[in-house]
Amino acid sequence: MTAVQPRPPVEDAIEVGTTATTVVxxxxxxxxxxxxxxxxxxxxxxxxxxxxxxxxxxxxxxDAVDQYLSRNRNVSPEAADALRSLLGLDTDxxxxxxxxxxxxxxxxxxxxxxxxxxxxxxxxxxGQALPxxxxxxxFATIVSFAIGTIxxxxxxxxxGSRLDGLIPLxxxxxxxxxxxxxxxxxxxxxxxxxWFPIGxxxxxxxxxxxxxxFIGQVIHHGxxxxxxxxxASLGGWMLGMxxxxxxxxxxxxxxxxxxxxxxxxxxxxxxxARNAVLxxxxxxxxxxxxxxxxxxxxxxxxxxxxxxxxxLDATNAKDYALMQGVFLVITLSVLVANILADVAYxxxxxxxxxxxx
Amino acid sequence: xxxxxxxxxxxxxxALVLTACSTGQGGTTGGDPTAEAGVAxxxxxxxxxxxxxxxxPYLGDSSASKYGYAKVIFEPLALVNPTGDLGTxxxxxxxxxxxxxxxxxxxVPRSGVTWSDGTEFTGDDIVFTFDQYLxxxxxxxxxLNYEGATVDGDAITLKFADSKYTAQSRxxxxxxxxKHIWENIADPNTDPLTEDGLAVGTGPYVLSSWSTExxxxxxxxxxxxxxxxxxxLHYISYGDNAALTTALVSGEADWAQAFIPQIExxxxxxxxxxxxxxxxxxxxxxxxxxxxxxxFNDVALREALAWTIDxxxxxxxxxxxxxxxxxxxxxxxxxxEDEVIPEFQGQEYSVDVDKARQILTDAGYTWEGDALVDPDxxxxxxxxxxxxGWSDWNTEQALIAEELNxxxxxxxxVDQPDWGGWDAARQEGTFQAIIHWLEDTGNAYGMYTSTMxxxxxxxxxxxxxxxxxxxxxxxxxxxxxxxxxxxxxxEEASAxxxxxxxxxxxxxxxxxxxxxxxxxxxxxxxxxxxxxxxASADPTQPGIVQVLVxxxxxx
Numbered sequence: 069m070t071a072v073q074p075r076p077p078v079e080d081a082i083e084v085g086t087t088a089t090t091v092v093x094x095x096x097x098x099x100x101x102x103x104x105x106x107x108x109x110x111x112x113x114x115x116x117x118x119x120x121x122x123x124x125x126x127x128x129x130x131d132a133v134d135q136y137l138s139r140n141r142n143v144s145p146e147a148a149d150a151l152r153s154l155l156g157l158d159t160d161x162x163x164x165x166x167x168x169x170x171x172x173x174x175x176x177x178x179x180x181x182x183x184x185x186x187x188x189x190x191x192x193x194x195g196q197a198l199p200x201x202x203x204x205x206x207f208a209t210i211v212s213f214a215i216g217t218i219x220x221x222x223x224x225x226x227x228g229s230r231l232d233g234l235i236p237l238x239x240x241x242x243x244x245x246x247x248x249x250x251x252x253x254x255x256x257x258x259x260x261x262x263w264f265p266i267g268x269x270x271x272x273x274x275x276x277x278x279x280x281x282f283i284g285q286v287i288h289h290g291x292x293x294x295x296x297x298x299x300a301s302l303g304g305w306m307l308g309m310x311x312x313x314x315x316x317x318x319x320x321x322x323x324x325x326x327x328x329x330x331x332x333x334x335x336x337x338x339x340x341a342r343n344a345v346l347x348x349x350x351x352x353x354x355x356x357x358x359x360x361x362x363x364x365x366x367x368x369x370x371x372x373x374x375x376x377x378x379x380l381d382a383t384n385a386k387d388y389a390l391m392q393g394v395f396l397v398i399t400l401s402v403l404v405a406n407i408l409a410d411v412a413y414x415x416x417x418x419x420x421x422x423x424x425x
Numbered sequence: 426x427x428x429x430x431x432x433x434x435x436x437x438x439x440a441l442v443l444t445a446c447s448t449g450q451g452g453t454t455g456g457d458p459t460a461e462a463g464v465a466x467x468x469x470x471x472x473x474x475x476x477x478x479x480x481x482p483y484l485g486d487s488s489a490s491k492y493g494y495a496k497v498i499f500e501p502l503a504l505v506n507p508t509g510d511l512g513t514x515x516x517x518x519x520x521x522x523x524x525x526x527x528x529x530x531x532x533v534p535r536s537g538v539t540w541s542d543g544t545e546f547t548g549d550d551i552v553f554t555f556d557q558y559l560x561x562x563x564x565x566x567x568x569l570n571y572e573g574a575t576v577d578g579d580a581i582t583l584k585f586a587d588s589k590y591t592a593q594s595r596x597x598x599x600x601x602x603x604k605h606i607w608e609n610i611a612d613p614n615t616d617p618l619t620e621d622g623l624a625v626g627t628g629p630y631v632l633s634s635w636s637t638e639x640x641x642x643x644x645x646x647x648x649x650x651x652x653x654x655x656x657x658l659h660y661i662s663y664g665d666n667a668a669l670t671t672a673l674v675s676g677e678a679d680w681a682q683a684f685i686p687q688i689e690x691x692x693x694x695x696x697x698x699x700x701x702x703x704x705x706x707x708x709x710x711x712x713x714x715x716x717x718x719x720x721f722n723d724v725a726l727r728e729a730l731a732w733t734i735d736x737x738x739x740x741x742x743x744x745x746x747x748x749x750x751x752x753x754x755x756x757x758x759x760x761x762e763d764e765v766i767p768e769f770q771g772q773e774y775s776v777d778v779d780k781a782r783q784i785l786t787d788a789g790y791t792w793e794g795d796a797l798v799d800p801d802x803x804x805x806x807x808x809x810x811x812x813x814g815w816s817d818w819n820t821e822q823a824l825i826a827e828e829l830n831x832x833x834x835x836x837x838x839v840d841q842p843d844w845g846g847w848d849a850a851r852q853e854g855t856f857q858a859i860i861h862w863l864e865d866t867g868n869a870y871g872m873y874t875s876t877m878x879x880x881x882x883x884x885x886x887x888x889x890x891x892x893x894x895x896x897x898x899x900x901x902x903x904x905x906x907x908x909x910x911x912x913x914x915x916e917e918a919s920a921x922x923x924x925x926x927x928x929x930x931x932x933x934x935x936x937x938x939x940x941x942x943x944x945x946x947x948x949x950x951x952x953x954x955x956x957x958x959x960a961s962a963d964p965t966q967p968g969i970v971q972v973l974v975x976x977x978x979x980x
Contacts, residue, residue, distance in 0.1 A: 135844070136485060138844075139485065144568050147568045154564040154566060182477070186481060186486050186487035188477045188479060259671065259675055266677055267663065272639040273659060275634050275635075367474070368665045371474065371663040371664035372474065
């Protein structure tokens with residue numbers, strides 16, 4: 069939560085906003101009230117999210133023991149009481165008491181134990197899955213964002229040329245249901261051509277280590293899922309960027325820059341693309357939440373470890389501790405991403421930097 | 426969940442594509458002309474990545490239990506066959522013997538067995554294992570009610586508070602653990618055994634490496650059961666059934682238990698060495714009806730349903746052959762045939778619409794056009810409920826709805842709630858009809874306790890007997906069956922139960938609950954087959970050790 073603490077004055081431009089109307093003249097006027105407002109907002113969002121995460125799952129019907137019995141049908145329902153005490157569900161504490169205790173544990177960094185994963189600590193369970201999700205989905209999203217944005221800028225610049233054909237093509241790829249794309253990729257590249265393994269993060273019998281062989285395996289296994297994610301999400305980025313470019317290219321300053329005889333590449337990247345990219349940054353910040361939330365479908369099709377399946381299973385099994393843990397991670401990352409998006413705005417939009425003098 | 430079910434639907438299509446691919450290719454991984462001895466066997470599950478390490482055999486959701494590798498490390502006293510002859514094979518005990526009323530089990534520990542760390546296995550380990558339940562360090566999740574052991578020379582007698590006749594396999598399948606290691610474990614319920622030298626058992630395989638993607642076990646060189654043909658086992662978990670099927674077809678995985686749609690086209694035809702075995706057990710998929718409310722509070726209607734619902738269609742269409750229909754009026758399937766009393770031998774339901782309509786007419790039902798009207802003048806209609814995504818039973822819902830509407834003019838509403846809503850309705854008795862599994866006790870008791878025993882209803886919530894059947898004579902017979910000290914007494918009780926079931930039709934069994942197994946004979950032979958079901962082919966069952974010991978290199 070350190071990210072919402074008041075910051076050194078040099079950064080305060082971030083908080084000033086993105087429109088010229090709020091530009092503050094002068095060097096060292098720190099907008100305390102504004103910063104405090106933002107901090108309160110972020111803290112309130114965090115509290116609300118954690119509270120909802122606590123109460124919402126508990127409103128679902130059924131409890132963890134019923135779910136355990138339906139998963140393990142060889143266990144007699146006669147053992148239900150014994151199971152309740154084993155899983156720590158035999159308390160008759162009120163929901164409010166549990167809620168207060170939950171905050172107490174949370175502030176000490178204790179997320180509880182996951183019923184679904186052999187009663188191991190939630191931090192350990194999430195810690196095993198999160199790196200894979202962030203690594204693969206994060207990498208694929210950045211690649212997709214980069215290609216889509218740069219491609220969209222070029223396509224927008226050369227409007228009316230043959231490159232325009234890229235837009236319907238990539239949007240089409242984006243509308244194919246992802247699992248179908250994944251299954252086709254497996255059928256073609258894994259089963260038929262044998263270029264890539266069918267799934268998993270690395271080969272059977274390997275143990276994670278910092279060796280060339282292991283890293284090679286991870287890349288080999290991750291190539292297909294990463295490529296399909298890029299293909300499926302490219303269209304959105306490209307379309308958004310190209311549309312913004314068309315608007316920006318009509319602006320007077322672009323015409324002026326061209327009239328002054330500036331090199332095309334300078335006009336394209338420094339004048340047009342730089343302004344057109346702003347909404348893209350906002351979308352990217354939002355998509356970070358999805359990165360951490362994982363992509364359940366990808367994890368299922370490619371048998372890839374990750375947070376998505378973890379959350380799905382935890383929800384189905386009423387594993388409250390694990391659900392809360394995963395939601396907490398997602399909430400935090402979305403908040404942090406929003407703060408980072410503000411920072412990125414400051415760098416890209418000169419208007420927000422005017423206070424730096 | 427929607428994504429998941431659409432995935433299931435599509436798996437069929439993909440499997441077809443994949444089959445076409447792999448057969449077209451001539452099979453680089455498939456039909457190896459020469460079998461290889463000494464290759465590893467890969468056992469696969471469709472549960473998604475299992476990323477948390479725990480080798481605890483007592484915990485249902487530890488990685489060892491989810492994959493099933495706990496069963497090849499820790500062995501039980503004896504193995505009870507859930508299928509075939511339902512027989513008991515002594516395993517870590519040289520002999521197991523119950524007293525007359527099944528409250529005492531006398532075992533003689535096998536000699537010449539060592540733990541995989543070299544320590545000798547003795548009777549102390551058996552007593553220690555069970556004593557964990559006694560002093561409360563281990564939670565009694567199997568409901569054993571163990572009371573202590575006495576040792577007399579070689580023989581150890583384990584005592585239980587009540588008769589274990591209906592829970593023999595729960596007692597016998599308790600994983601035996603080494604005393605010298607477990608006496609230092611503070612909480613045997615949850616300890617993950619991940620430190621070096623803790624995952625020690627008597628079993629045929631020992632843990633070699635564990636990663637979030639796979640688990641490797643190697644053959645135990647000092648295994649008491651002799652030399653093992655398979656030197657190495659890999660356990661892998663795939664994202665879902667579709668991914669698992671792909672792996673089985675391509676040969677990446679060898680052995681699995683999974684319901685594969687269109688198995689003939691998607692798996693069996695890919696390679697002549699691919700095999701599939703569905704072993705019927707004493708349990709059955711059963712249609713439970715709410716006996717407390719209309720329309721099912723009338724036995725005539727229930728009987729008419731029993732004469733209308735096509736069990737063969739359940740097996741052929743809903744389960745795609747992976748089950749066995751239950752037709753006998755006692756509700757007992759083929760593995761329990763011997764228990765059916767002479768009076769009911771061969772007494773079977775069939776699809777006989779005329780008979781069903783006759784029963785309804787006799788009970789005062791009439792038809793208004795095509796629609797069935799009950800004696801009170803109300804249209805007969807009910808809803809049948811199964812959680813969304815349980816594809817085989819969802820299909821059966823549709824089948825039943827169609828059959829009853831066409832044959833009897835009953836309007837059946839197909840209801841597919843989420844698991845939580847379904848679970849609450851079955852427990853609180855607010856449903857009309859559901860399809861549910863049975864408690865499997867390895868004998869006829871399972872069928873009857875699940876459908877007629879009021880003991881399952883505590884504080885108004887039912888764990889079984891969802892229709893809330895209650896008849897003092899039946900309850901007494903159930904208790905007698907479970908605690909009888911002689912076979913005659915038990916047979917008498919069984920006769921009462923079978924008669925009551927045939928008369929009251931408290932539930933309608935559809936097809937036997939099968940244990941499934943997909944395996945291939947490319948490198949190893951000796952698997953359980955249709956003819957020789959010495960164990961089921963399901964690698965997550967305790968019988969896996971019997972199969973592994975039985976495997977031999979293919980010629």
